[in-house]
Amino acid sequence: MKIISSETMRDLDARTIANKRVASLELMERAGKQCSEQIELFCSQLAPHHKKRLIILCGPGNNGGDGFVIARYLTSKFEVKTYCTHKQDKLSPDAKTNSSKVSELCEFEASSQLLNKITEGDIIIDCLFGTGLNRALTGEYETLVNSINASQLPVISVDSPSGLLSDGQVPSAAIKATITLSIGLPKTSYFQNDGPAHVGSLINLDIGFSKDYITQAPSEGQAFFAQDAKKTLQSFTYNSHKYTRGQCLIIAGSELYNGAPIIAADSAAVSGAGMVILAHESLRTPQNPGIICLTKPPDIIKSHFFEKSQSVLIGPGIEINDKNKKLFTHLIKSDKALVIDASAIDLIADNKTLFPRNAPTIITPHAGELQRLAKGLNINHSDLSKAAQHIAQNLSIQVLLKGPQSKIYNEQGAFSYNTSGNWALSTAGSGDALAGIIASLWAKKDINYYEQAQLGCFIHGKSVDFYTGAKRSFTVDLFPSLISKVLHSLSPLA
Ligand SMILES: NC(=O)C1=CN([C@@H]2O[C@H](COP(=O)(O)OP(=O)(O)OC[C@H]3O[C@@H](n4cnc5c(N)ncnc54)[C@H](O)[C@@H]3O)[C@@H](O)[C@H]2O)[C@@H](O)CC1
Ligand SMILES: [K+]
Known part of the structure; x- marks a missing residue:
């Protein structure tokens, strides 16, 4: 708007x-x-x-x-x-x-x-x-x-x-x-x-x-409100099946950070994708038994799970090691829509020659992550908004700069403010849910990826706006039920 x-x-x-x-x-x-x-x-x-x-x-x-x-x-x-x-x-x-x-x-x-x-x-x-x-x-x-x-x-x-x-x-x-x-x-x-x-x-x-x-x-300028979300939320047809609704692959987690993949996958599963595959490093399971869990998968890139996925999220809770560095480079070279979050954002600078990619890409940094990336790319980071815009244009990617009024930049450097959310979001695991929601909305071909990213950010913020308990008591396991409430408020057919 x-x-x-x-x-x-x-x-x-x-x-x-x-x-x-x-x-x-x-x-x-x-x-x-x-x-x-x-x-x-x-x-x-x-x-x-x-x-x-x-x-x-x-x-x-x-x-x-x-x-x-x-x-x-x-x-x-x-x-x-x-x-x-x-x-x-x-x-x-x-x-x-x-x-x-x-x-x-x-x-x-x-x-x-x-x-x-x-x-x-x-x-x-x-x-x-x-x-x-x-x-x-x-x-x-x-x-x-x-x-x-x-x-x-x-x-x-x-x-x-x-x-x-x-x-x-x-x-x-x-x-x-x-x-x-x-x-x-x-x-x-x-x-x-x-x-x-x-x-x-x-x-x-x-x-x-x-x-x-x-x-x-x-x-x-532009800002994204509920009216925009209502127009952007896609409806499914009577004959939809799990593949037409889209498949998203989430590569996340480590021995230490084994909750992040669960939050991302559970949030993705309620946001529209017909199938969510979680490739992670621990035996911890999501709330939703419909999520396919691949624990310590040997070579995910060669699997049919990768081949059939329209979008891939990499980052929440991952460890930066040789295996993940190699995997990251493969993903950048692939034709999958990519959501890059958390420590995976740190791997972009070493792969900068592989940009622009042939497929849509979004990164979801908070201020510290963006600063590190700008430094790695030798971009002036004294003004974070300008740095985000510069990175979006230079790499031809979307940049979602998280903060009290998150901004989403498109590949041309234009941006839109998100208008939902409150300080209840400032809790560990909140960003994992956001990345999961966007990966789920991106698990489709021929969509307006920028609009869907804005929608994802709006749904995420609105979830905590809909939370009726004490804001400080909000915990991230509540995201799936709140996301569903938000979607239903946007459309009775959601
Ligand atoms: N037809 C319209 O113009 C509509 C206006 N609407 C409402 O009307 C508002 C705008 O109305 P107005 O243009 O009457 O303006 P406001 O109601 O915002 O205030 C104007 C009054 O405040 C005084 N004032 C301004 N700064 C002051 C200050 N620092 N200290 C003390 N007094 C001060 C002015 O002298 C004037 O009397 C909108 O924000 C909206 O809420 C809505 O009702 C929709 C329709
Ligand atoms: K007022």
């Missing part, structure tokens, strides 16, 4: 309204309704004893207007308190209209009391400022935002965490959101400067801007 500037977003709003495609109040109604659905969904995932009392904070502009619509939709379902910073007659016209529909539920001109009020609730809905914020927050706003951040309460920001400027800078204070509900299209501020540290999980809400306006809007 296209990322646009806040200025372009305002222009899109204005054109839509001026050309009478959709009335401004109707746009606000759609925004508020969809936000309230997402808030309800968030509440449904909380522990049963959680009181779910909502505090909606509304500013003077249309961002506040969205808040009044949300209040109207949610008041019959939750205990809702709505506070507005301004008097009703000082609000923007649409905010005023919507405030009048809930005026008996709302306290106006409440700025000075807000500090005491926020702790009367359990979830804060931030509708103070959206794309109209044009300067740093000061005075009471700055104090309020700092107190909200210190409150340890979940905050759902509508369209933008209040205080985040359109270039992603936070000159004074800004809400550190748990979730940001982006209205219309994602804005540059989410991805630049201080943006990533403030937006939390991103969800984009399509409120029905006309397709031609969106096409004409200048693009500031």
Whole structure:
């Protein structure tokens, strides 16, 4: 999905309204309704004893207007308190209209009391400022935002965490959101400067801007959202069988790291491939008995398992020894779609003359692995994003640079941000699941490999977004069931 500037977003709003495609109040109604659905969904995932009392904070502009619509939709379902910073007659016209529909539920001109009020609730809905914020927050706003951040309460920001400027800078204070509900299209501020540290999980809400306006809007980059995932997830036909669904081979593990292959294989098996073959070094078995396990296979490259596989994943938990070095060179020379993860990434530099390959390749490094590879290839690695782009173009491969906002570069150096996931992913074994998911999605011929890689990264992140327990208690054995939940949310036919 296209990322646009806040200025372009305002222009899109204005054109839509001026050309009478959709009335401004109707746009606000759609925004508020969809936000309230997402808030309800968030509440449904909380522990049963959680009181779910909502505090909606509304500013003077249309961002506040969205808040009044949300209040109207949610008041019959939750205990809702709505506070507005301004008097009703000082609000923007649409905010005023919507405030009048809930005026008996709302306290106006409440700025000075807000500090005491926020702790009367359990979830804060931030509708103070959206794309109209044009300067740093000061005075009471700055104090309020700092107190909200210190409150340890979940905050759902509508369209933008209040205080985040359109270039992603936070000159004074800004809400550190748990979730940001982006209205219309994602804005540059989410991805630049201080943006990533403030937006939390991103969800984009399509409120029905006309397709031609969106096409004409200048693009500031690409990001992958649930809407993209829905379009990219392939469906299978009634006569699918295990071979048409694809076969993927996973070469992973060592005596020491014998869990990594299990996580990768179990994640691959639930992501679409009809057959998953695991070649590994220990007697440990995956959760899924359908996975074919080859323990210490003598020469996997000569086996029919290799021949029949459309994709091969190499890396999770492998030891760098002569046998694996030789195997790696064979794989690079082969015509298989390759997913290269973990310590196998370290073997690329010695094989750099074998690139570009004749088949799609993706590497999935975290920052440290990318730095090592860049060093090995004599590429400047002071700026990791530039190094990733350089490597992608030079070797003609895809590079998935893992991090809080993972980026996926294609062979031409263009990239897209992933928008799912949270810090629960920062646990050992998480990357093995990601590599397994992508290998599974790549176990097919004639697909758009770049789109499928983005889909894989999105599914992986969304799995932990769907996890309803304490984030710190998330363990990687939960990936298979969560992946299945994510896929089902993307399509009832998944
Ligand atoms: N028709 C539309 O334009 C739609 C707008 N929508 C919502 O409206 C938002 C944009 O609305 P607006 O353009 O009214 O802008 P905002 O509601 O973001 O804020 C504008 C107001 O904040 C004041 N302000 C700006 N910076 C400030 C600061 N640092 N300290 C104190 N006050 C400050 C301005 O003077 C103005 O009164 C979007 O982010 C979105 O949430 C949605 O309802 C969809 C439709
Ligand atoms: K906001």
